[in-house]
Amino acid sequence: MKVLVIGNGAREHALTWKISQSPRVDKLYVAPGNAGTAGIAQNLNIAASDLVAIVKKAKELRADLVVVGPEAPLAAGIVDQLQQAGIPVFGPSLAAARLESSKAFSRELMQKYGIPCADGKTFTDYREARSYLEKQPVPVVVKADGLAAGKGVTVASTREEALGALQSIMETKIFGKAGDTAIIEECLFGKEVSLLAFTDGKTVVPMVPACDYKRVYDNDRGPNTGGMGSYSPPGFFDYDMILKVTEAIIKPTIYAMDKEGSPYKGVLYTGLIMTDAGPKVLEFNARFGDPETQVILPRLKTDLVDIIMSVVDEKLDSLNIKWMNDACVGVVLASGGYPGDYIIGSPVEVSTKLDKDINIFYAGAKKRDGGQIVTDGGRVLTITATGKTMKEARDKVYRNIQHIRFDGSHYRKDIAAREVT
Numbered sequence: 001m002k003v004l005v006i007g008n009g010a011r012e013h014a015l016t017w018k019i020s021q022s023p024r025v026d027k028l029y030v031a032p033g034n035a036g037t038a039g040i041a042q043n044l045n046i047a048a049s050d051l052v053a054i055v056k057k058a059k060e061l062r063a064d065l066v067v068v069g070p071e072a073p074l075a076a077g078i079v080d081q082l083q084q085a086g087i088p089v090f091g092p093s094l095a096a097a098r099l100e101s102s103k104a105f106s107r108e109l110m111q112k113y114g115i116p117c118a119d120g121k122t123f124t125d126y127r128e129a130r131s132y133l134e135k136q137p138v139p140v141v142v143k144a145d146g147l148a149a150g151k152g153v154t155v156a157s158t159r160e161e162a163l164g165a166l167q168s169i170m171e172t173k174i175f176g177k178a179g180d181t182a183i184i185e186e187c188l189f190g191k192e193v194s195l196l197a198f199t200d201g202k203t204v205v206p207m208v209p210a211c212d213y214k215r216v217y218d219n220d221r222g223p224n225t226g227g228m229g230s231y232s233p234p235g236f237f238d239y240d241m242i243l244k245v246t247e248a249i250i251k252p253t254i255y256a257m258d259k260e261g262s263p264y265k266g267v268l269y270t271g272l273i274m275t276d277a278g279p280k281v282l283e284f285n286a287r288f289g290d291p292e293t294q295v296i297l298p299r300l301k302t303d304l305v306d307i308i309m310s311v312v313d314e315k316l317d318s319l320n321i322k323w324m325n326d327a328c329v330g331v332v333l334a335s336g337g338y339p340g341d342y343i344i345g346s347p348v349e350v351s352t353k354l355d356k357d358i359n360i361f362y363a364g365a366k367k368r369d370g371g372q373i374v375t376d377g378g379r380v381l382t383i384t385a386t387g388k389t390m391k392e393a394r395d396k397v398y399r400n401i402q403h404i405r406f407d408g409s410h411y412r413k414d415i416a417a418r419e420v421t
């Protein structure tokens with residue numbers, strides 16, 4: 001098979017790594033890829049946002065499968081376009097991807113089908129939103145409806161902060177059209193967990209759960225980032241809870257999408273919060289999570305291409321997906337200054353002392369002519385390790401991170417700490 005992966009993050013490096021292990025794959029391409037994918041696949045100089053060029057290239061290559069990593073091309077309809085061109089593709093259609101690309105859409109769907117989520121209201125008129133918000137208790141949550149690269153949500157502890165966020169979204173339009181509609185929600189409290197599931201539109205198979213860390217500094221301080229680390233499995237989310245959430249949340253959502261005429265195929269990412277009243281949905285994503293994927297895929301025993309093809313062919317019910325019991329911890333190594341301004345172009349040095357069974361999944365990193373890897377973004381790489389216990393995996397990842405260096409690098413020291421103390 002010829003497989004083309006779309007994206008350039010550590011998530012896509014992890015996907016490419018797993019796909020490359022399949023005996024079914026003869027040729028593997030990534031558009032645009034990064035320093036990590038360059039070692040296991042052929043990078044193509046095409047941006048993930050350039051849908052016309054991707055479809056053209058996929059046809060030219062006679063790709064047997066396209067796997068889409070990031071949300072933006074999904075929301076722009078890459079799946080529909082590839083399907084029209086007769087190319088098998090893994091991911092939801094534009095209409096189905098609205099579960100992520102419109103928080104107003106997903107809220108309406110959840111309310112209609114009784115799927116547990118925060119109480120709240122959707123607004124298209126700034127004045128109306130403002131007067132509603134003025135009457136809400138704090139803390140309160142203000143969200144832009146559309147895609148905002150993970151920055152569209154403000155959990156405001158004062159009304160002033162909430163009103164400021166609403167104004168930035170709906171009046172100043174800091175997220176552009178993503179802020180034409182805003183959502184005001186009650187603030188929920190509890191531990192957060194990500195449960196991703198494969199689905200072919202009918203059958204739903206949950207993956208192992210994972211937790212991510214969004215804030216830049218230890219103990220969840222500092223601004224939000226694209227994710228500073230993750231681990232799997234969380235001790236507070238056992239097998240019974242996976243089944244419960246699958247039955248009460250994920251299956252009803254997939255059923256609802258089918259009923260509404262937008263059948264959902266691919267990966268559905270459910271961001272959950274474990275409240276006193278049970279698990280509730282914080283968000284849906286229409287794709288694999290980053291950095292969750294970097295700790296989920298090392299635990300997957302089944303051939304990922306077999307799973308993906310059974311989703312594409314709508315035969316997921318015929319597959320038995322197996323996972324390792326091992327724990328996995330992933331820590332992101334970021335450029336100095338990230339998530340603010342940072343410099344790029346620093347050489348990344350990886351010592352030969354690195355354990356052999358460690359994974360380095362590159363993100364903002366590129367290979368110079370001659371092979372030297374240099375930093376090329378804010379989050380440079382995710383290092384992951386597995387172990388029989390969470391402690392073993394965690395000790396291993398932090399021991400090995402010392403062997404990867406570049407100027408100004410920083411990382412969180414507390415990933416998975418709450419699981420081992």
Ligand code: AMP
Pocket residue numbers: 118141143150153155185186187188189192271282283
């Ligand atoms: P979202 O993109 O909707 O998942 O929001 C990003 C983050 O904001 C979540 O991971 C939560 O930490 C937080 N968040 C979102 N909605 C709520 C809510 N209703 N109550 C408390 N925290 C929330």
Ligand code: GLY
Pocket residue numbers: 150212226227285288289290291292
């Ligand atoms: N880890 C959050 C996300 O992938 O959106």
